[in-house]
Amino acid sequence: MWITDGTAAGTYQVADIFPFTRSQTGSDPSGFTAIGSPAGGPGDDQLTGGVGLDLIAGGTGHDTVNYALDRSQYVVTQTGALTTVRALTGSEGTDYLTGVETLHFANREISTLGLSGDFNGDGRADILLQSQTNLATWTMNGASLAGGGLLPGLSDGWSAIAAGDANRDARSDLLLQKDQQLALWQMNGTQVTGGGVIGTLGDGWVVAAMSDLSGDGRADILLQNDRQLALWQMNGTQIVGGGLLSSILGDGWQLAGTADLDGDGRSDLVLQNGQSLAVWLMNGPQLIGGGFAGTLAAGWSIIGTGDLNGDGKADLVLQSGQNLAVWQMNGAQIAGGGLIGAMGSGWHVAGLGDVNGDGKTDIELQNGQQLAVWQMNGTQIAGGGLVNATLAAGWELV
DSSP: OOOSSSOOSSOOOOTTTSOOOOOOOTTOTTOOOOOBOOBOOSSOOEEOOOSSOEEEEOOSSOOEEEOSSOGGGEEEEEOSSOEEEEESSSSOOEEEEESOOEEEOSSOEEEOOOOEEOSSSSSSOEEEEEOSSOEEEEEEETTEEEEEEEOOOOOTTOEEEEEEOSSSSSSOEEEEEETTEEEEEEEETTEEEEEEEEEEOOTTOEEEEEEOSSSSSSOEEEEEETTEEEEEEEETTEEEEEEEOSSOOOTTOEEEEEEOSSSSSSOEEEEEETTEEEEEEEETTEEEEEEEEEEOOTTOEEEEEEOSSOSSSOEEEEEETTEEEEEEEETTEEEEEEEEEEOOTTOEEEEEEOSSSSSSOEEEEEETTEEEEEEEETTEEEEEEEEEEEOOTTOEEO
8 A cells, every 4th residue: 555654755745835834932823832742542542731732633542632620611613633622711721632532521521523424425424433453434324334344454653534525536535644744545435546645734733624615526624723724725635726714713713613504615614712603604715704603502512514404505513411403504694403302311423424315414323332323304303223233342433
């Protein structure tokens, strides 16, 4: 396989093309201070950040980041590849997490969402799994496991962090990371049909998401360095455009999602500050519209985005305890929605994806080794049930 030890022939350092490295400190809005970089290994790791900003990377296995205070003392958002945890009080600051499965707070634990993508091009989302040494896919047909299998093995230090169609072949590709290096596997089911090394991130930069902000049908790579965002517009493994976004995040704001909220074929950005939400409507790296979207009620948080009603515009999936709800969006406007229902004890949302190919995003649930699917039609659970297979020991959703 083309990736064996993280090196490849040719030159792929891209910092000279897009100078993303930041070294400022102090009050400059594009700077950052006190960055640490705790990292997990190949097993199950317990990780803890320090004061200020921390970049925390889990490895393979089940990785947990521990926090000293109750869940209510943090704002937690997830944008696909990146989970952001911002402390509302004290000196803990903000943590940027990749490859982490569980967040342990003083009063409870929460799980991050797994990766899903259509790796075989059948129009239905598949589920990506990992053990300490291997990756695998489950090919889904609603709540039924229809196929799948093992993927080629990853070399030491590499992990899958995001999925998206970077070459416009209607199949999701896998974005891989080792330290600051990024690479791509172009997929056809369980087969790696191409790809290669993409480039090297500048210091302090992390991958936030794979999403098509330019509307060319290819997933781009959204990057973040504290309050500064940047875009790599992709054509397979080639960076063909992009640059720094035209605006920076305001004080206290963090990314909460990437999805096409206005139906123009380009992914937009969902932002959160405490319980306040806003939307940036995007055209590549350019901010072209948006505004304030609404205020979450106390105890509610965004857990993901997806088009649950099939209108071509992504919705916001919300959670409070075991209760789920949806805001149906039209750009920055809430156009509808409501309560979906309550998950049973021990169940949590494991992923979001259209597992039955009806054009509506479904909700994947997990309780230990058991998975289930809610097939959605807006706020209504239209079908689904327990998946007809359980996870083998040592396997979990990526």
